[in-house]
Amino acid sequence: xxSKRLVLTFPENIVTKPITYxxxxxxxxxFNILRAEVTPExxxxxxxxxxxxxxxxxxxxxxLLNEGVSVQEASKDITLDKEQCxxxxxxxxxxxxxxxxxxxxxxKLNFNKEKCxxxxxxxxxxxxxxxxxxx
Ligand code: SF4
Ligand code: SF4
Numbered sequence: 001x002x003s004k005r006l007v008l009t010f011p012e013n014i015v016t017k018p019i020t021y022x023x024x025x026x027x028x029x030x031f032n033i034l035r036a037e038v039t040p041e042x043x044x045x046x047x048x049x050x051x052x053x054x055x056x057x058x059x060x061x062x063x064l065l066n067e068g069v070s071v072q073e074a075s076k077d078i079t080l081d082k083e084q085c086x087x088x089x090x091x092x093x094x095x096x097x098x099x100x101x102x103x104x105x106x107x108k109l110n111f112n113k114e115k116c117x118x119x120x121x122x123x124x125x126x127x128x129x130x131x132x133x134x135x
Pocket of ligand 2 (some may be wrong): 084086088089090092109125127130131
């Protein structure tokens with residue numbers, strides 16, 4: 001069955017709407033929430049895998065966009081080259097899930113891959129190209 005991994009960003013006002021339920025009920029899609037985070041500002045981010053007929057997947061994505069949800073295809077993997085990293089912290093402020101953080105004592109970059117939703121927001125911030133996402 002065709003599937004897609006998507007990064008959804010929910011603005012504050014629709015975080016609690018049962019959008020994923022509608023994907024199942026109205027578009028006959030199966031979904032699996034791989035990761036989800038809500039920021040203190042209540043913006044929500046979710047890494048979602050949806051499965052179903054290709055046409056239904058596209059209609060489901062259209063529905064999400066019409067509801068004001070930002071939709072992007074997720075990368076497949078991320079690597080962070082610790083040898084190249086100069087611990088400048090530029091990527092940290094872009095990481096909504098806190099997968100990237102600076103150690104409070106050493107000021108070295110920590111990367112918690114478990115928290116990463118493969119959104120790719122951090123990639124272009126790195127001056128030494130230490131972050132690589134694979135599509
Ligand atoms: S891709 Fe980068 S910005 Fe996005 S969650 Fe992973 S580490 Fe954070
Ligand atoms: S932006 Fe690049 S060099 Fe700077 S902390 Fe992040 S990974 Fe390291």
